[in-house]
Structure formats: C-alpha cells, structure tokens
Amino acid sequence: MSLAELKRDMEGCSRCSHCKWTPHLQIKSWRFAKGCPSVDRYNFHAYSGGGKLNMANSILDQRSELTDAVAEVVYRCQLCGACQVACQAYRDDIDLADVLLEFRATCVQEGFVLPEHLDMIESMKREDNTVGMLKADRGVWAEGLDLPDINRQQVEVLFHAGCRYSYDEDLRGIVRTGIRLLRDAGMDVGIAGREEGCCGGRAYEVGYQGEMKNYAEDMASRVRASGCKTLITPCSDCYYTFKYLFPKTGQGLDVKVLHITECLDSLIKGGVIKPEREVPLKVTYHDPCHLGRRGEIYKEWHGEDKLMRPVKYKQTGKLGIFEPPRDILKGIPGITLVEMERIREYSWCCGAGGGVLEAEPEFSAWAAKDRLEEAKDTGAHALVTACPWCERVFNDTVLETGDELKVYDVIELLRLSVEGE
Amino acid sequence: MLECKVLTREVYEALEGVLGPENVSQEPAILDSYAWQPAVNLAKEAWIYRPAAVVLPQTVEEVQQLVRMCNEHKVKYKAHSTGWASWGGPGEEGVLQLDLRRMNRIIEIDEKNMFAVVEPYVCCSQLQAEAMKRGLNCHIIGAGPNTSQLASVTAGWGYGWTGLATSYSGRNPLGVEWVLPDGELLRLGSPGSESGWFCGDGPGPSLRGIMRGWGGSQGGLGVFTKCAVKLYPWPNGPAQVNVKGVLADATTEDVPSTHKLYYLFSPSYEKFGDLAYEIGNAEIGYIHCKGAVGAMFGLLAPRAMRKLLASPATRAILKGFQHMTLFMIAAHTEREFAYQEKVLRKIVDRTDSYILDNSHLPVHGGFWWGVNRSVFPAMAFRPGGAFITSLGSSAEYDCCVRQAKIGEKIKQEHIDKGTFFDDMADCTWGGIYEGTSNWGHLEEIAMFDRRREDQTEEGRTAYLQATTDVSIKNALGFGLSALEHKMYLKHGPIMHDYHRWQAKIKAAFDPNNASDGSHYIPPIDELEKEIEGTNGS
Secondary structure, eight states: TTGGHHHHHHTTTOOOOGGGBOOOGGGGOOOBOOOOOOHHOOOGGGGGGHHHHHHHHHHHTTOOOOOHHHHHHHSSSOOOOOOHHHTTOOOOOOHHHHHHHHHHHHHHHHHHOOHHHHHHHHHHHSSSSSSSSOOGTTTTTGGGGGGOTTTSSSSSSEOOOOOOHHOOTTTTTHHHHHHHHHHHHHEEOOOGGGGGOOHHHHHHHHOOTHHHHHHHHHHHHHHHHHHHHHHEEEEEEHHHHIIIIIIHHOOOSEEEEEEEHHHHHHHHTTTTOOOOOOOOEEEEEEOOTTGGGGGSSOOOOSOOOGSSSSSGOOOOOSSSOHHHHHHHHHTTEEEOOOSSSSSSGOOOOOOOTTHHHHHHHHHHHHHHHHHHHHHTTTSSEEEEOHHHHHHHHHHHHHHTTTTOOOEEEEHHHHHHHHHHO | OOOOOOHHHHHHHHHHHHGGGGEEEHHHHHHHHHOOOOOOOOSOOOBBOOEEEEOOOOOHHHHHHHHHHHHTTTOOOOSSOOOOOOOOSSSTTTTTTEETTTOEEEEEETTTTTTTOTTTTTTTHHHHHHHHTEEEEEOOTTTTTTTTHHHHHHOOOOOOTTTHHHHHGGOOOEEEEEEEEOOOOOSGGGGGTTSOOOOOSSSSSSOOOHHHHOOOOOTOOEEEEEOOOOOOOOETOOOSSOOOSTTTOOEEEEOOOOOOEEEOOSSSSSHHHHHHHHHHHOOSSSSSEEEEEEEEEEEEEHHHHHHHHTSHHHHHHHHTSSSSSEEEEEEESHHHHHHHHHHHHHHHHHOOEEEEEEEGGHHHHHHHHHHHHSGGGGGTTTTTSSEEEEEOOEEEHHHHHHHHHHHHHHHHHHHHHHSSSSSOOOOOEEEEEEETOOEEEEEEEEETTTSSSSSSSHHHHHHHHHHHHHHTTTOOOOOOGGTTTTTTHHHHHTTHHHHHHHHHHHHHHHHTBBBOOSSSSSHEEEHHHHHHHHHOO
16 A cells, blocks of 8 residues: 555645544543644644645645655654544545555655664664564563473464563563463463564554565464464554554454453453452553454455445544453452543544654653543542553553552552462 | 745734744644534535634733734734634634634523623533533523534524524623723623623623624624623533433433423424414423424434435425424423323313324433533534524524425425435424524525535525525525625615615724624624625626
C-alpha cells in the first residue's frame, strides 16, 4: 500500500473534527472530552487525524511539500487510533490509521527521519531489539525459571516476551510471574530465550515498513520450529503486530495468537488458576491502545470503493481485548474496579506509542499525566494496565510528579491473589 | 507547488512576538489543513483559500492585539472555533486564520439562573455533559455536539433535536464578549454594565440584531471571545449516562421512566402539519423533529438502500412512511409523563396518524441518548462525505411544510439528474420551536460525493439556485439557501434591501474591512459595485 492508494480516503474527509474528540455519546465531562493527544498538545488542526489526511492530500495534490516541519507533525502522534474510532463511527470509507502509517513510510522514503528512530532501527538491525540492549542478554529475564527452550524442544505454546519486558529490569518480574502462572496451570509453554527477536512492529510504525519483513519471517520460522499451536505474548505492541500488521502485510502467523490476559482469564474461568487471597485495592484499568482498539484483528477486504465495503470489514476497534483484563481484576477478591471516563475503544493513550517515547519523551509524559489525572479522578488508588510500554511511561511519570497513585500490571495483582506477598 | 500570498516578515515576527513561535505557523501543508473545507462549499474541489498564516491565541487580550495588528498592517483575518465548514476559513488569499481552540474554558455555570459562560472552543457536548450533572441541558445545533456552543449562538444558524424545548441557536445567547473588527472590546447585554452575564439585552448595550441578526455573520464581523448561553431543564434526566458503544451501536439501560421516544406516522403532509400544531398547542414534548424514512435507511444501511430503492415496489412501501415525526417526552414526574402521553395519543388519533412506541424496540436506549446528545446528523456524511442544505426558513409551520413539499419535488429532479444520492428525496430536517408558538423550520438536505464525476458542482449550484428561486416565487421566507453564495442579491431587493443595511453596518463597524466578510456581506461600496454588476448583466 502507498499513500497515493489512500487518496480517496483523504478526499473523503468531511473536516467534522470528530477525530479530535472522544466519541460524543461518551463525553462525560469538560475535562476528559478530548480524544487525540497530538492535537490536544500541539493545537494546530494539522496535528489531528483529519488534519494529517488534509496535509497528505495537499502533498499528493502537489500544493505543498514534505518538509521537516511537516514530518515533525507526522511523528508527533502515538498512532493510538482514537481518531479512527471516532471517524469510523460515521464513515465507512476512511481508514485513517492506515493513512497515518503510510504518511510515515513516505517521510522515511523521502529522507525525513528522526535521529532517535534511526537509533532504534539500528538497534533492531544490530541487536534485534528496540531498546538499545545486547542481543546476548535477551534471555536473561528467564534465568532460573527452567523454561523449555524451543530451540531444543517442541512445545504447545510459544511465549514471546517482547523487547520491553525482556530488557526492562523494573518490569522483568511481571513477565517472569506471567509465564510461571501459565506453567503452574499446566501449560506446555516454552520460550526462544536469547534467540527471541523483535516483532518489528515498531519499525513499521515509525515508517520503516520494509524492515518488518525480516522480523516477520524470523517470527514465522520460530513458530514453525517450536511446533506450537498457540503464541502468547504479554506485550500489547507485539500483540498488535501479530494480529494486525503481519496479516495486513500478508505475513500472518498460522497459529492462534493470544495476549496473556486472554489466556489467564480463560484459566481463571476454567477454575485452573484460583485467585483466592484478598487484595484490598480500589483500582482503575487503562486500556492499552495496541491491545484494545488497535488489537483488533486485521480484516482483509479487496475492492475499489470503500463505500461499498461491508461494515464487518471496518476496523472499528470494538473487537480489541477489553474484557479479559477487566474480568481478571473483577475475579480477584478485594479489588474494586472503577472505570475512567475514556475507556475501551475510546480510551486515552498513555503517550508511549508510535515512536513518541523514543523521540519525544516530554510529549509521552504529557499524555501520561493526563491519563493519571483521569485515573485519580475516579478515586482509585492504583492504575492497572496490561502493556509494558504503558507501564514504563506511567511509572516514570509518577516518579516525576510524586503522585501517590500506584501502577500495576494485571499480572502483578493476580499473583498477589494467587500466591500472596 | 501552490503559490499563495504570504505575510511580510515584519508581520509574521510581530505575531510570534504576541503568541510565541509555537502558536504561529506559515508552513504550507499545515496551512492547507485549514484550507480543506468540504462543507458549505458547492465547488468541485474542497480546497478553499489557503490562509497566509494561522495563529492560536489564548486570551481576549491576545485576540485584540492580533486584530489591531491586522488593522494596522491591512491584513484580513478570520476566526473560527471548532472550524467546520468553509465559512470558518478565508474567503480570499492573504487572510490570517485565528484558530481559537486554546480558548476552551467553561468560565461559569450558574445553576440557579440557568446559564453558562463559555469560550469559543467549548464544544456542545462538553457543556451538555457539565450541564446535565446539574439537571440542566443546552441547545445543540443540528451540525452536532462537535461544534462550538459559542459559534453557533453568536455567529451561525442552527436548529437542534431539542429545539422544541431549546429553540434555535439565535435565541440562546445572553451576555456576549465581542472583539469588534477594529480591535475594540465590547460587552453586550448585562456584562456591558458589569452586572453579570444573565441577559443579552441589558442593562448594557443590546446589539443582538447587529451582532447576529437572524442568520449570524459567520465570523465576518470581528471575533466573539466569550458568551453566556441559556440552559434548560433536563427533566428527571440522569446526571451521567452509562452507555456502551459509540454511535449506532449504543445501548443503555439508563432511560428515565419519564422519558420516551416515539415515531408518529401521518398519512399526508397536511396531517403531518396538523399533528405538529396540536402538539405545540398542547405544550407537550421535549423533542419534535421531522423523521425521514429515506434518510434513516440511507444512513443506517447505505449499501442496501442503493439496491432497495431500485425496486419501485420497495420505494412505494417506504414512501408510505414518509410523513414521520420523531417525538420525545421528557417529564419531571410520572404523573406529568402519563398526562403528556395521554394527550399525545389523542392528538395522534385526531390527526389520523399512528404511533410507534420506540421503547418497545431494543434500540430505544441508545437512540434516546443519541438524539439527546444530537450525534446522528453527522451520519449524513456516510453515503458520500458531503451534503448541502436548503430552504428552511424559520416560519409559521404550515409554511415549513410547504417548503418540505416543494423541496422534495425539486430535490427529486436533481436526484434523477444524478446530482445527489437517492434518499427518496426524503431528507427533511427540522421541527417546531419553543413548545407553544407553532413556528419552526424544515430544511431540505441533499447528500453527495465530491469524488464522483456525475455529482457535479454545476448540479449543486443549480439546485441551490432553484430552491432560492422557489422560495421567492412562493413566498416561503428567507431560509438556509439564502445564507451563502451571494443570494442576498436575489433576496435583498424584495426584503427591504437588508443587504444594503448589513453592508452599511459592516462598513461602520469595520472601517478597514479587516474582518473577512466573504461569508457575510461586503462593505457597502463593494456591495454597490456587485449590485451594479448584476444589474448590468
């Protein structure tokens, strides 16, 4: 796909600005009515989803040129997909999120790249991860767990930790707990250890689309070698890559892909995992964009006129993973789950996605602060989520602001209920 | 690349000096995001004039400074709030675009006196959400909850779903803060005498007729920076609605027992009109709107509708439901609700109409919340991304019904020519205002897709001209067809030369012609030349 192939989508923009807001049926206050961090932070219409359609259209019409200033607007976006949800409530013929992806690819093709993204791509090429760490240390997170290594034996389930969980020492405990819960539940789950690679999704998102091909091929070969029937990941970015980007680029994996919360929820509902200890805590749940609305499986449709595309092929975001993490929390004795105003497919982004954490950390923190304010507004004592990128930016922001709000992964609270302190 | 008029370096640096460089841009692609305006634009291309620069003021003092600079440097300016439709953008080259989105506060909600004071970028649903927490509601124009509350009441024209209870936009402003075209600050109504915001007409200057008149100046007469708007009862309504979904998929269990939606079907236009009069006379209801079966199915299932309407039999059956009214009761108490429903049923009987109690349908909750939040009109984008509206004068309701009848015929002719999507020529929107007065409006909406070769600019222009001509010929009043495209040249001479008076006002208030009036009126000297040119041709 190219930007030019999406020109009709751009020309369809009604300039209604729904893309800037939480869907209006769901607006519950003045304070938390906004839906798009990008335009909310930088204000010019160009920063909104619709504004980016208009800019891309202007460039294709040769009214204006791609410049550093335009690329800055394009990259100051978490690709969270909130704009697409609001737009597609009304429209069948605009795939806004695809335009944002292709706009970035065009920036890269034309040489408008960010040094921080280049560093990340270099790290991916050299060390097979997005976070600038050594490939040799990829499997360190699993030391001492005695997990089956798929390089030596076949397994039913392949566990893909992802770059952030593999290397972020603050979050390592979460992923270790997660896989231990699965193993204790009797699942035949293995890892690739040092040989696990990046999913490549982040490269695709920042515009280096071609780079993802190698990672997709590697992933497919690991899946084949493992003999697994199911791929489980605790990382919402990887989940999105496997469920959306791989199939979209014709590289879909031929196995069932689950986020770990789906699996844990099903084990709890099946009575295999028993959260029995009280965890007395009032919490609110933050939907990670790439697990929620962007985690919706890619729906392939071919045709000329999107106005004639059946609704079931639209990426509305409704089919993302929303209930499993909530059901896990509701199943933990003592936990009171209260909802924020912007949730599910119309959730506010944590700020970390789309290469923003790497290139514009202040903007990431700005978006995270807004979310933390919303969380505090519920009266919750903790914000719970299910994505290492969200956890990273929330933890850092809480540290910076001195907020008393705790940040947890769903897995951490489940562990407290299953295993105690 | 498109070459456009730009600001001088001196002016641009002065703008940066006022607002900081981060709030000023002249990057062509960023400016073009302000030049894409498909609505209120008949042209083949949705591009309008590219602004010379765009600025983001945050305070009234900054707006004053910008306006004064424009006057000094002979640069035209145009302000917009949420910025939907071409009237929010430049009408010529070289115009400075003021994007007011950083002026986004609700200054005050006075529960007791039932009004709120807002800045330009407070959208209708933000104010409504805060009002409902206090048992109150606000008017939302048909364009939807994404639009600016301030812009709709000070500078535009619009009727909303709850118009039966909340009237139309022009009846809703109270005190107004106005940066005049030359930069002077004027507060209209009670804030003009520092008496609070509760009244638009005094103590203090009352210039409501000049400020907005009937249709508003569409941003062509300075900049409105604050206004107070009326709030209305939200009878027994929930402070916050727990709803799942985002639009047509919405469901909720929170419908109060004293609220209910109905579809009322009448056998003819005449009976449809009679029904409205009786409802108005009985002083019942919260929402009264013309329902449109063609539009409803066309918007909910556009693909299926294209096929269904090819069948004459299906078409005939659907036409049988054409004279439809959407009606809602929102009562304070169960007794009041029972009374209103009883009266409604008697009226329906008397007018040979019949009633469909929407609460029996599974969609009732979501639909109830959707109409109260006014989210559905933007679905008119669904068939092809664009629509125009026409007719729709505020008038005695029989006149509105005549407009609907005539509008249907004209639109059908243009549907047959391929100018618009086929909605059975049944996409009339409007209702009666203010409960008792039996006045209202019915506008004719026509949907099209600018990307299609067969739906042409010429066709759209011909339709708008035809609806204007028919309004004049049949004395249907001054409607929405008349607000744009220099229709004052047709309407003015038969309406006391209102355009000349407007142009004189423009000249008096805007001596340097700095406020871009291309969607309002030119100054009198330019207008006289236009009139002369028209007479000459």
